[in-house]
Amino acid sequence: MKNIVIQLANVNKRFGALHAVRDVSFEIQRGQVCGFLGPNGAGKSTTIRMIMSILLPDSGTIRVLDGSALDAKDRIGYLPEERGVYRKMRVADFLRFIAKLKGISRADADTRIRAWLERVELPGISHKRCEELSKGMQQKLQFIASVLHAPPLLILDEPFSGLDPVNRRLLSSVVRQLKESGTTILFSTHQMEQAEDLCDQILLIHKGEKVLDETMGAIYGRFDPRTILAEPANAIDVASASLQHVLDIESFRWSVEQKAFEIRVAEGVDPQLAMANIMRATPLRRVELQRATLDDVFVTLVGGTVVEIESAQKSRTAQVNHG
Amino acid sequence: MANRGSVRRIRAIAWREFRYTALTKGFLIGAIILPLIMFAAIPLLPMLLSSKSAPLIGRVVVIDPTNSLAKPFQMSLPLDSGESQEKQDNSPLSEPLHVELSVETISDPARVDEFRAQLKDSSLRGLIIVTPGADGLTAELLVPSGASPRHTTILESTLRESLTRARVAQANENYDRLSKLMGRSIIETRRVSPEGSESKENAQLRILVPAGFMFLLWIAVFTSGNYLLTSTIEEKSSRVMEVLLSAASPVELLCGKLLGQAGVAGVMLLMYGGVGLAGLGAAAMLDVVPLQHLLWMLVWFPLAYFTVAAIMVSIGSAVSDLREAQSLIGPAMLALTIPLMLWLPIVESPNGTLATVTSFVPPAAPFVMILRLTAANEPVPMWQALLAVLVNVITVATILWAGARVFRVGVLMQGKPPSPMELLRWIKAR
Numbered sequence: 024m025k026n027i028v029i030q031l032a033n034v035n036k037r038f039g040a041l042h043a044v045r046d047v048s049f050e051i052q053r054g055q056v057c058g059f060l061g062p063n064g065a066g067k068s069t070t071i072r073m074i075m076s077i078l079l080p081d082s083g084t085i086r087v088l089d090g091s092a093l094d095a096k097d098r099i100g101y102l103p104e105e106r107g108v109y110r111k112m113r114v115a116d117f118l119r120f121i122a123k124l125k126g127i128s129r130a131d132a133d134t135r136i137r138a139w140l141e142r143v144e145l146p147g148i149s150h151k152r153c154e155e156l157s158k159g160m161q162q163k164l165q166f167i168a169s170v171l172h173a174p175p176l177l178i179l180d181e182p183f184s185g186l187d188p189v190n191r192r193l194l195s196s197v198v199r200q201l202k203e204s205g206t207t208i209l210f211s212t213h214q215m216e217q218a219e220d221l222c223d224q225i226l227l228i229h230k231g232e233k234v235l236d237e238t239m240g241a242i243y244g245r246f247d248p249r250t251i252l253a254e255p256a257n258a259i260d261v262a263s264a265s266l267q268h269v270l271d272i273e274s275f276r277w278s279v280e281q282k283a284f285e286i287r288v289a290e291g292v293d294p295q296l297a298m299a300n301i302m303r304a305t306p307l308r309r310v311e312l313q314r315a316t317l318d319d320v321f322v323t324l325v326g327g328t329v330v331e332i333e334s335a336q337k338s339r340t341a342q343v344n345h346g
Numbered sequence: 347m348a349n350r351g352s353v354r355r356i357r358a359i360a361w362r363e364f365r366y367t368a369l370t371k372g373f374l375i376g377a378i379i380l381p382l383i384m385f386a387a388i389p390l391l392p393m394l395l396s397s398k399s400a401p402l403i404g405r406v407v408v409i410d411p412t413n414s415l416a417k418p419f420q421m422s423l424p425l426d427s428g429e430s431q432e433k434q435d436n437s438p439l440s441e442p443l444h445v446e447l448s449v450e451t452i453s454d455p456a457r458v459d460e461f462r463a464q465l466k467d468s469s470l471r472g473l474i475i476v477t478p479g480a481d482g483l484t485a486e487l488l489v490p491s492g493a494s495p496r497h498t499t500i501l502e503s504t505l506r507e508s509l510t511r512a513r514v515a516q517a518n519e520n521y522d523r524l525s526k527l528m529g530r531s532i533i534e535t536r537r538v539s540p541e542g543s544e545s546k547e548n549a550q551l552r553i554l555v556p557a558g559f560m561f562l563l564w565i566a567v568f569t570s571g572n573y574l575l576t577s578t579i580e581e582k583s584s585r586v587m588e589v590l591l592s593a594a595s596p597v598e599l600l601c602g603k604l605l606g607q608a609g610v611a612g613v614m615l616l617m618y619g620g621v622g623l624a625g626l627g628a629a630a631m632l633d634v635v636p637l638q639h640l641l642w643m644l645v646w647f648p649l650a651y652f653t654v655a656a657i658m659v660s661i662g663s664a665v666s667d668l669r670e671a672q673s674l675i676g677p678a679m680l681a682l683t684i685p686l687m688l689w690l691p692i693v694e695s696p697n698g699t700l701a702t703v704t705s706f707v708p709p710a711a712p713f714v715m716i717l718r719l720t721a722a723n724e725p726v727p728m729w730q731a732l733l734a735v736l737v738n739v740i741t742v743a744t745i746l747w748a749g750a751r752v753f754r755v756g757v758l759m760q761g762k763p764p765s766p767m768e769l770l771r772w773i774k775a776r
Binding site for chain 1: 351354355358359362366581584585586587588589590591592593594595758
């Protein structure tokens with residue numbers, strides 16, 4: 024139990040007729056980075072808000088840092104999906120206020136504020152009013168507010184959305200450094216590359232239900248790669264004619280971007296065996312087994328229903344924002 | 347440990363709320379400096395408004411075929427500046443005026459045009475045309491077009507007095523004797539307390555003092571309640587609410603906000619109340635505000651504040667902008683304006699049925715009770731005062747409880763404002 028930082032058991036949450044979170048259970052181990060994925064309206068932010076004790080579940084139990092998040096607010100850093108700052112407050116005053124709420128002394132807070140502003144490349148803005156900052160700067164400011172008290176648990180709701188590539192990379196590297204320093208991180212995102220890059224564990228939620236809860240290694244293992252990339256040594260039409268006779272192949276197509284054939288291996292066939300048969304059928308310059316990406320996993324599990332979900336979301340009049 | 351954390355968070359939120367309301371230029375100018383300037387200006391008003399008119403020097407012609415008005419007019423003219431001040435009693439802020447008029451009596455009415463011409467070039471200060479009638483003399487006063495209103499007023503009052511003098515003389519009476527007989531009598535009224543002590547009656551103050559207490563309470567409580575409403579709406583619309591809720595529980599946030607604005611209301615109460623007391627002290631009238639009135643104010647201020655503040659913060663948490671808030675504030679405001687509308691009848695009869703009943707009707711009760719307790723024509727029975735306190739303590743606890751539940755649900759809500767039925771559901775929600 025000591026190593027479990029977040030534990031949800033059979034958690035449910037309804038908003039009127041909408042069953043936003045259905046019987047969700049999962050655990051996050053200490054020091055892990057967990058990516059919380061799902062299409063818009065899947066229930067991510069609602070789940071995060073329940074973890075933060077901002078919303079209460081209708082049923083089920085939630086334990087955070089061996090208790091309720093209400094008792095552990097000083098040890099949790101939280102970046103909400105909806106960014107917000109006091110517009111008229113000066114940057115340093117806003118951060119000092121948050122630091123004070125988190126139990127940091129004024130002197131300590133000032134040192135940390137200076138260091139963090141430098142670290143996220145926002146030096147010299149401490150006397151500016153929050154309303155004078157750009158959206159991206161405000162987002163970085165809020166990120167600082169969530170990590171200022173060096174929490175052992177950091178929950179980030181869409182931390183990279185709305186950032187330009189440079190700042191996304193910057194924030195990503197900061198998150199990686201926090202991971203290396205042992206911080207447990209749960210973050211929701213639509214940026215699959217970021218999740219693939221940073222996460223040890225992936226949670227995928229769809230229509231309020233958990234559909235995936237695996238480590239990255241297990242995901243790669245489970246979503247068995249069945250696509251072979253083969254760059255022919257001879258002419259494309261000659262190679263294509265040869266491939267027609269390989270029995271282990273379900274289908275193949277020429278990829279202009281990859282400059283190679285994308286060959287789908289038939290169900291029940293060992294991909295290694297299929298590769299050997301292809302190499303025997305036609306001379307190749309390059310052959311490799313393609314790895315399943317998180318994008319593929321997401322589309323496989325959620326795929327065709329995303330459009331349906333988004334249109335349903337538009338027609339919904341539920342007032343509470345949920346992820 | 348958790349309690350210490352709660353206290354720290356509540357303190358931080360309360361201080362931010364207080365600092366960003368009471369220590370801002372807007373508050374200092376709007377709520378403190380402007381009223382203070384207005385207050386300070388009151389003693390300066392006579393000086394600022396006093397007009398220094400030119401002396402009234404010149405000639406007045408009286409065309410009087412009966413030759414009976416000239417002497418009374420001469421007698422009625424102000425002898426010195428002090429008297430002239432008295433004669434034009436409709437301008438008490440004006441400085442005394444020097445009057446030096448020579449009166450010329452003409453008995454030939456045919457010369458009117460000659461003197462009219464003198465009026466046109468302002469060489470004459472006034473022309474009085476007397477006409478004898480069956481009921482006595484009547485007179486017409488003509489002045490140059492450039493005559494100052496103050497000069498005209500002096501001439502009018504002098505003419506009025508001289509006509510009266512002429513009529514009194516015609517009736518063979520003595521004007522000075524009659525004036526003395528008809529003079530205004532002075533009556534001194536004193537109130538006798540049940541203990542037998544006497545105090546000087548001042549009817550106007552007896553109405554104004556309770557009103558002062560009630561308005562002071564009302565202004566302090568409503569100004570801070572309004573700040574609470576707008577700051578909650580701002581925190582919702584700027585999406586900073588969720589950041590706060592990640593660091594503090596809804597109850598801590600609510601307590602911090604209520605306490606911070608209580609400080610703002612307290613500052614206003616102290617400022618305005620202090621200035622009022624200082625003014626009364628300067629006028630040696632501090633006895634109209636006995637200590638027990640101030641003590642009752644200390645009892646009713648928190649009850650009034652927390653009633654109004656809990657209503658305002660609940661409304662603020664349930665809506666997304668001020669426009670939406672108006673529809674929900676309406677019914678609450680109606681109840682809270684009752685004491686403003688019923689102020690006079692309550693002060694007139696502080697133990698009447700209306701006053702007694704409204705003393706127990708929240709949320710108007712604190713304002714009604716402070717009116718009753720400071721009116722003091724007749725003392726409010728102690729059991730009523732204590733029962734009203736008890737009723738209001740229960741009311742405040744209930745409103746705070748319901749307010750906290752609305753706040754907890756409302757702060758994360760966006761979109762259309764809730765209906766009263768939805769608000770009830772929020773209160774009942776787990």
